[in-house]
Amino acid sequence: MKFKTVFVCQKCGYEAAKWAGKCPDCGEWNSLQEEVKQQESKKEKKNRSFTDFSSEIVKLADSKAVQEPRIPTQIGEFDRLLGGGLVAGQLTLLAGAPGIGKSTLMLQVADALAQTRKVLYISGEESISQISGRAQRLGVKNPNIYLHCETNIQNIITAVENEKPDVLILDSIQTVYHPEFTSSAGTIGQVRECAAELVRLCKPKGIITFVLGHVTKDGELAGPKILEHMVDSVLYFDTEKDNVLRLLRPHKNRFGSTSEIGLFKMTGHGLESVDNASEYFAQTSSSAALKGRAYTLALEGSRPLLTEVQALASPTHYPFPRRVATGVDLNRCLMLFAALEKHVGLSLDNKDIYISIAGGVKMKDPALDLAICAAVISSVKDVAIPHDWLFLAEVGILGQIAKVPLIDRRLEEAQRLGFKTAFAAPVSKSEKQKLTGIVLKEITEINELALKLK
Ligand SMILES: Nc1ncnc2c1ncn2[C@@H]1O[C@H](COP(=O)(O)OP(=O)(O)OP(=O)(O)O)[C@@H](O)[C@H]1O
Numbered sequence: 083m084k085f086k087t088v089f090v091c092q093k094c095g096y097e098a099a100k101w102a103g104k105c106p107d108c109g110e111w112n113s114l115q116e117e118v119k120q121q122e123s124k125k126e127k128k129n130r131s132f133t134d135f136s137s138e139i140v141k142l143a144d145s146k147a148v149q150e151p152r153i154p155t156q157i158g159e160f161d162r163l164l165g166g167g168l169v170a171g172q173l174t175l176l177a178g179a180p181g182i183g184k185s186t187l188m189l190q191v192a193d194a195l196a197q198t199r200k201v202l203y204i205s206g207e208e209s210i211s212q213i214s215g216r217a218q219r220l221g222v223k224n225p226n227i228y229l230h231c232e233t234n235i236q237n238i239i240t241a242v243e244n245e246k247p248d249v250l251i252l253d254s255i256q257t258v259y260h261p262e263f264t265s266s267a268g269t270i271g272q273v274r275e276c277a278a279e280l281v282r283l284c285k286p287k288g289i290i291t292f293v294l295g296h297v298t299k300d301g302e303l304a305g306p307k308i309l310e311h312m313v314d315s316v317l318y319f320d321t322e323k324d325n326v327l328r329l330l331r332p333h334k335n336r337f338g339s340t341s342e343i344g345l346f347k348m349t350g351h352g353l354e355s356v357d358n359a360s361e362y363f364a365q366t367s368s369s370a371a372l373k374g375r376a377y378t379l380a381l382e383g384s385r386p387l388l389t390e391v392q393a394l395a396s397p398t399h400y401p402f403p404r405r406v407a408t409g410v411d412l413n414r415c416l417m418l419f420a421a422l423e424k425h426v427g428l429s430l431d432n433k434d435i436y437i438s439i440a441g442g443v444k445m446k447d448p449a450l451d452l453a454i455c456a457a458v459i460s461s462v463k464d465v466a467i468p469h470d471w472l473f474l475a476e477v478g479i480l481g482q483i484a485k486v487p488l489i490d491r492r493l494e495e496a497q498r499l500g501f502k503t504a505f506a507a508p509v510s511k512s513e514k515q516k517l518t519g520i521v522l523k524e525i526t527e528i529n530e531l532a533l534k535l536k
């Protein structure tokens with residue numbers, strides 16, 4: 083077997099013969115690392131296919147689909163975001179910042195699945211006693227869970243072949259290594275090879291597999307993007323660690339939608355499903371009228387979440403005013419600020435503006451637009467918004483108000499939560515007839531909202 087030295091981008095997996103300061107492929111600086119690679123013979127290459135799928139050519143019309151039965155975990159929020167449960171042979175990547183609760187969730191999932199299945203939990207990060215300490219705290223003591231501390235992928239394969247588990251959990255992919263590769267654990271080459279071994283091992287056997295992964299400071303998976311292509315589902319913890327609330331978001335799911343989210347609360351006994359999400363957010367807020375606070379019902383998946391948008395506009399001391407957004411896209415906010423300057427005549431160039439979504443969650447729903455605008459207007463004009471007002475619309479760069487999807491669902495939820503007034507784009511007659519306890523103020527331009535906030 084021959085070896086050669088290559089330089090591999092740790093972000094995208096690009097291989098170069100020479101070192102360079104910047105990756106020619108993805109443009110990342112300082113990401114090329116020296117790795118030793120084997121030159122494979124043709125025979126060896128043959129064994130390197132991902133899956134064993136190889137079939138005759140058939141007509142799609144003649145092919146038969148097998149409806150995969152779902153295996154629910156009975157952890158409400160986890161099943162919801164997986165689209166009803168797991169599928170045999172499903173390979174899931176669970177990623178998140180350090181300490182966010184990956185190992186905790188996995189132990190709980192292991193407990194749930196171990197009611198009827200054999201679970202092998204392999205850890206390369208923690209000792210048996212550490213894991214059993216956590217298990218004790220979480221009240222997990224199912225006899226069907228087997229623990230194993232190992233980082234060598236070949237020993238892991240042997241363990242799986244001997245133990246024949248139905249569920250395999252690997253904590254984490256960055257700690258395992260392939261002994262045939264000399265680069266250290268966690269490098270792109272190692273991560274890719276080990277993941278490929280897992281796919282080859284678990285897919286044909288129908289083993290439900292979870293692979294845990296770390297993310298970098300900017301929230302990207304540490305290691306190759308290619309990992310995301312190899313697995314069936316990718317779940318990310320999408321909240322800040324200091325928050326009690328943990329939001330789990332699917333970035334990819336071969337067996338279901340990716341628009342559902344799972345909401346959990348971190349407690350001493352582990353992660354608890356938050357079923358009444360809207361009320362959870364509502365509880366955290368006071369009923370006083372506050373300057374710079376506006377509510378909206380953002381839709382995450384099929385579920386409306388009460389969201390509190392906070393804005394603070396303060397005089398700037400810099401030549402360039404500061405713009406900070408947490409929980410929402412900054413570029414979206416910049417666009418809304420520009421629209422407010424142009425169409426409402428707010429002067430923002432001498433103000434720093436901070437936008438924040440209460441609760442530390444990240445939101446993408448365009449229905450946030452109007453609430454962001456309302457919060458900014460409220461802070462700039464120094465007028466408070468009553469706590470039972472709600473803002474539900476998308477705002478365009480021309481200052482026009484646009485209707486958001488599923489407005490009836492949102493208004494229904496708003497009524498249930500006790501909101502009295504909702505600002506939105508005009509709705510149809512039938513949608514209006516359903517409203518009982520809430521007054522709908524239909525607006526078509528952002529300026530109309532500004533006139534109401536005085
Ligand atoms: N006694 C406790 N009471 C409440 N919460 C706790 C307790 N001990 C740990 N936690 C919570 O569990 C979190 C750690 O969970 P866990 O070890 O599952 O995270 P992780 O994502 O696996 O981290 P890592 O990346 O380090 O492996 C802590 O950040 C803390 O929020």
Ligand SMILES: [Mg+2]
Nearest residue numbers: 184185207253
């Ligand atoms: Mg862990």
Ligand SMILES: [Zn+2]
Nearest residue numbers: 091094105108
């Ligand atoms: Zn690159």
